[in-house]
């Protein structure tokens with residue numbers, strides 16, 4: 113469970129995130145949706161401490177993230193970014209095993225887990241020795257997700273994870289990924305500006321504008337009871 117309470121982030125005089133409070137339940141997929149620059153990425157990066165809040169608090173499973181050591185803590189939170197965010201000089205196998213290795217898993221467990229994920233994500237094993245530049249965008253995306261899920265983190269943060277893909281591949285990859293049982297048990301916070309993606313994937317949507325929350329609720333609720341004209345316009349209803 114993730115609890116953001118009165119979270120604010122100011123960059124100089126600009127307030128990027130303005131007094132945001134959100135609770136994400138265990139196993140829930142929460143989608144942060146909104147126009148460019150409304151503070152989605154900043155909110156996401158505060159959860160794994162890539163950005164420190166100006167004020168407010170963040171608790172993951174009841175513990176304030178400031179009480180947790182940065183790198184160790186981040187290893188327990190999977191992070192997926194556009195185009196996979198893979199290091200160019202790591203093979204697919206090395207990329208997927210990165211976090212297990214940091215956590216001291218033995219080679220057998222690590223390889224077994226890599227093979228399991230490659231199977232689940234329908235990546236051919238022949239790709240394991242390739243470098244990111246030798247993969248398609250959809251394959252890189254799947255490898256990025258496999259890397260994020262490898263050590264079975266209870267929380268996965270995703271920032272426009274399908275942004276680099278064409279609309280057809282995008283729909284295909286997201287259906288495939290969100291069909292995984294693994295992800296169903298994981299608490300996911302996903303950032304997108306794509307309304308159809310949010311409606312399809314979210315248990316609940318947080319619609320943001322200018323650093324503030326305009327409405328939080330399940331997709332149906334936003335569609336049937338839009339809180340403001342902005343919600344109506346944004347969802348095009």
Ligand SMILES: Nc1ncnc2c1ncn2[C@@H]1O[C@H](COP(=O)(O)OP(=O)(O)OP(=O)(O)O)[C@@H](O)[C@H]1O
Pocket residue numbers: 123126127128146147148149150151152153154155305
């Ligand atoms: N490091 C920074 N220094 C100064 N301003 C920043 C910084 N990071 C973000 N901002 C500003 O904060 C605001 C929110 O940015 P953020 O990246 O969170 O938006 P976003 O909703 O994720 O947008 P997008 O969909 O375009 O990625 C923007 O106005 C942005 O210019």
